[in-house]
Amino acid sequence: MRWSLTIGSFMGTAVRIHVTFLLLLGWIGFAAYQRGGAVAARDSIMFIVAIFICVVLHEFGHILTARRYGIVSPVITLLPIGGVADMEKMPDKPRQELLIALAGPAVNLVIAALLILFLGAVDLSDAIQIGDPSVNLLKRLAAVNIFLAAFNLIPAFPMDGGRVLRAALSIWIGKDRATRIAAQIGQGFAFLLGFLGLFGNPLLLFIAIFVYIAAAGEAQMTSLSEAARGLKAADAMEMRIAVIERSASVREAVDILLATSQDEFPVVDASRRLSGFLSRTNIIEALRASEPEAPIAPFVRLEPETIDGRESIDAVLPKLTGGEAVGVTDEEGRFLGLLTRQSLAEIMMIKDVRPDWRFSPRDDSRPTVA
Numbered sequence: 001m002r003w004s005l006t007i008g009s010f011m012g013t014a015v016r017i018h019v020t021f022l023l024l025l026g027w028i029g030f031a032a033y034q035r036g037g038a039v040a041a042r043d044s045i046m047f048i049v050a051i052f053i054c055v056v057l058h059e060f061g062h063i064l065t066a067r068r069y070g071i072v073s074p075v076i077t078l079l080p081i082g083g084v085a086d087m088e089k090m091p092d093k094p095r096q097e098l099l100i101a102l103a104g105p106a107v108n109l110v111i112a113a114l115l116i117l118f119l120g121a122v123d124l125s126d127a128i129q130i131g132d133p134s135v136n137l138l139k140r141l142a143a144v145n146i147f148l149a150a151f152n153l154i155p156a157f158p159m160d161g162g163r164v165l166r167a168a169l170s171i172w173i174g175k176d177r178a179t180r181i182a183a184q185i186g187q188g189f190a191f192l193l194g195f196l197g198l199f200g201n202p203l204l205l206f207i208a209i210f211v212y213i214a215a216a217g218e219a220q221m222t223s224l225s226e227a228a229r230g231l232k233a234a235d236a237m238e239m240r241i242a243v244i245e246r247s248a249s250v251r252e253a254v255d256i257l258l259a260t261s262q263d264e265f266p267v268v269d270a271s272r273r274l275s276g277f278l279s280r281t282n283i284i285e286a287l288r289a290s291e292p293e294a295p296i297a298p299f300v301r302l303e304p305e306t307i308d309g310r311e312s313i314d315a316v317l318p319k320l321t322g323g324e325a326v327g328v329t330d331e332e333g334r335f336l337g338l339l340t341r342q343s344l345a346e347i348m349m350i351k352d353v354r355p356d357w358r359f360s361p362r363d364d365s366r367p368t369v370a
C-alpha cells in the first residue's frame, strides 16, 4: 500500500503505518494540546502509543490465527480504521476465514476486559471522552478497545465484520456472491460515513474514502477471479514477446528494448529456463553503469515468479493485480510465455463480451525469440 512507513518487524511480519493513521494520531494530540497544554499533550502521546500497541495486537490476533492454517503475512499496514494484514492468500475454507477475522476484534475485547477487571468498573460515558486528558488513561484505553472491536465488527468490507459476513454467507451462496454482497454493503456504509463526515467530523470523510476504495477493490478482485476461474496459465499468457538471453550484452539488451514496446523482458539461459526479468528501467540502469559490451547478467532481477502452464492462474492473481509479471513454464521449467496485468485486463474484456468464451489450447506453441 502506498503512503506507508515501515516502523519495524515482529515475528517475521513488517509493521507499516499509513500516513492517514499518523494524521488521526496528530489530530488527537493537537486537540489535547489546545485543551490542556503541554502536560495534556504528553499524556495524549502516551495514549496514542497505547492505542497504537492495541491496534498492532489486534493485527497479530489475525496473523497468528492465520499462521495456524499455514498462511503467512509478510506485512501489516495500520490505517485509521484499524489495520490491514496483507495475507499471501486467504483461506478457502469459510470457517477458517471466519476465525481469522474474529481473532482481531477478540484481542481488543480481551484487552478491554483485562483493563476493566484491573480498574474495577468503567463508566461508559468515558467512552465518548477518548480525547479528554482529564479522564484516566486506562479507562479511555478500555473504551478505545471496545470501540475498535465494535467498529471492526461492522458487517461491511473492508472491516473484519465484512469478512465474517462473507465467510458466513459463503457457506450458503458461494464465495463470489457472498463477496459481492459484503462489498456492496461496504460501499453503502462508506457513503453513509461520508455523509456523516460532511456534517460532523471531517475525519470520517477520510475513513469513508478508505472504506469505499477497499470495498471496491474486493469486489473487483472477485469478478476477476470469476473471469479467471478454471483458466490455465498457458491459455492466457502473452507469447509474442521478446526474451533476452542471459549471456547477452548491454548493447543487445538495448537493441531488443528498442525493437519492442515491452517494458518487462524475461531472461532465459541456454536451455531456455527462465532465470529472471529485466525491466526497461533495469536496462537503462545497466547502460548508465556499464559499458555497452559488458554483460547484462548482473542487472537481471533473479528468482522470477513462475507458474506451470497447465496450472490454473488463480494462484498468481494477487501477484498479477499487484503489477508483477509471472513467467509461464512447461513441465521441464522451460519458458513458454508471460502473464501480466495486461493479460488479466484482456481476459476480463473477453469474458465481459462473451462470458462462455473458450480459450484455444496452445500447449505446443513456443514464444517468439528475439
Ligand SMILES: [Zn+2]
Pocket (backbone or CB within 6 Å): 058, 059, 062, 082, 083, 104, 105, 152, 160
Ligand atoms: Zn482486524
